[in-house]
Amino acid sequence: MSDFDSDDDLFAGLDEAACQELERSSKRPKLNRDASPEMSRSSLAKHLLQTKFGYTAFRHEQAAAIETLLNGQNALTVFPTGAGKSLCFQIPAIAFPEMDRTGGSRPPEKAGVTIVVSPLIALMRDQVDALRKRGISADSIDSTKPWDQIQLVYERLRRSELRLLYCAPERLNNQGFLEAAQRIPGGVRLLAVDEAHCVSEWGHSFRPDYLKVARFVDEIKAERVICLTATATPKVAEDICDAFKIKPECVFKTTPYRPNLELQARSIGGSSTTGDEEANIYIHGMFGLPGSKDESDRRFDELFRFLDTHPGPTLIYVALREQADKHAAILKRKGYDAAPFHAGLKTEVKQQTQDDFMSGKIRVVCATIAFGMGIDKPDIRNIVHWDLSNTVEEYSQQIGRAGRDGEKSYCMFYIAPSAFYLREVFARGDLPSKHSLRNLIFSIFDEAQSVPVGAVFEVSHYHQEKEFDIRGSPLSIIYATLELQFGYIRATTPEYTTYKFEPNSSYSQLLKHDKSPEAKAIVNGAKKKVKFYNVDVAAIAKAENLVRSDIISKLNDLNNHGYIKLQTSGLQNRYFVIKQVPQSSREKEKVVNKIYENLAKRESDALERGSQVMNLMTGDKCYALALAEHFGMGLPDGKSKCGHCTHCRTGQAVPPPKRPIAETTRSSIEGILKATTVRDDPRFLARVAFGIRSPRMNTEKLAGSKVFRSLAHHRFEVRTAF
Structure with a gap:
């Protein structure tokens, strides 16, 4: 394999015709x-x-x-x-x-x-x-x-x-x-x-x-x-x-078709044969996810059988960090060499897991989508999807990590009722209520109006997430829309508001010999609190008539040479005001409506992408062909079948599992209303009922309550009256 993610052995042994661009009708000169x-x-x-x-x-x-x-x-x-x-x-x-x-x-x-x-x-x-x-x-x-x-x-x-x-x-x-x-x-x-x-x-x-x-x-x-x-x-x-x-x-x-990959799918349902009580407790106790005990038991039984009959390095993709931890623990108890990998682990733990997997010390990694980008291991034999992928593109990217050495490899996709629920949680998680969006937009315009055109205003995205109950991803999209679509603002270099440092033994002696204005300003302005010195960079710069960036450079220089241990916090995002923002409530409301339409469209698009994944795995067509057609191509030589996916081997479509939907009753809604005094945001209440976390839930302490996820078996609906 190449160090550059540019391995030509990927298609070793294939006919040249099988790897050429399949759009033969192209009129490229x-x-x-x-x-x-x-x-x-x-x-x-x-x-x-x-x-x-x-x-x-x-x-x-x-x-x-x-x-x-x-x-x-x-x-x-x-x-x-x-x-x-x-x-x-x-x-x-x-x-x-x-x-x-x-x-x-x-x-x-x-x-x-x-x-x-x-x-x-x-x-x-x-x-x-x-x-x-x-x-x-x-x-x-x-x-x-x-x-x-x-x-x-x-x-x-x-x-x-x-x-x-x-x-x-x-x-x-x-x-x-x-x-x-x-x-x-x-x-x-x-x-x-x-x-x-x-x-x-x-x-x-x-x-x-x-x-x-x-x-x-x-x-x-x-x-x-x-x-x-x-x-x-x-x-x-x-x-x-x-x-x-x-x-x-x-x-x-280049065609996404890989003849050495066997694409498989199984629909999970029915009764358990051997069961696994720990798996059952984990699924239904920790998460409270929809799905019967039979479903969780049987899915683990299927996984154990798959691992026993398919040796070699294996990646198991799950949707949640907690799943990665618990799956790895269950597999280790069953005797498999397994470890979790997700963004919540410490950097050194993730690096060790990656190193152990690359060297063969660990056979199985239970991972979220955080694992895999840049992984250059040629002999990954199996890719297992425990939950539905977010998109067909994500699925294609993940199975592409298997069998880069050209040897036969297997990609198993399990489809269970609980997977529908998780995909909907992810798809609906980023759309804020219109109430929250309106408050945010009006606040941003107030900040922009506080400075003249051409000047910079500062905001904390971290605080805005909590104040307006909007996640980080949609918040960044909202700011990008105000910048690129409306042209009101432009992002510039963010800054930290809080600097503090712990000095080492040579710090005081060093600064006695450093005669620069910045060093003197730090010595005079730093306030000791227990073992740390707090530095108000903006106040020091103003008091000493210095440039803020020069003081920060001096602090960074001291840190880089080991004289202090510098810590920063309080990131402030900064924006130039490019043109006058709307003044009247009517004009501001137009912006709110436009941005909300865009975000709502993104939610419907996300739901559609989830449906595309389900259609791929349960449709009446060869998986390899359906995957290639998704990217506007086909199979080599115009073939209609790969001959080795689940559909080709069985000649039948995999039946999608049924997701039970309960009827929403007045009493179930009243239970949500009794748990909180929130009445200004119906979508927030719907999120609580369905089990979709948001920044405001931590403040209201609802994510751990009995009503959180209590209506996960129901359709997600936002009602202003019942």
């Missing part, structure tokens, strides 16, 4: 491979592939995508996980200086840089480390890097010493980063957008900060762009192309 400039660039790309990355030849659409970039055009690649997307920007990044040298177009000190926008810090680090081992100058800027290391990165950019720079999409809001990118000698030769489906609001993991990438491209005047994803439906691909001005002939696709 042939690239001119006979003209001298194109030939020299193609030869250069192949030379770098062999000398820097150790491959003998490009596979599939890699060469065409790279040649498109070297010819100065934008491109989109839709390749399955592990099929070589990273090479499509890494090779151009190191080819540009050589093209400059042979063409005499610009000197080495103006070689420019390739910026890679990636959402995962761990994946950035892995790729940077791997590139450096190949002798390629690469670095990253992320939130874990200390201040002095970030300054070194900026210095290398100014000296044109970097070929690739990785950063997260949130970094594009940083004013200092934007200005640095605009001043790079030679400019930004290429901007690579990894996980580009996040650009599309129809994409399965939309992120508002990705919407700002296209604007960033224009502001830094990037010469060309490549967008990369493993999961783009035709609609998502269209959105990406519109955002980045990518021509239809510059879209390159």
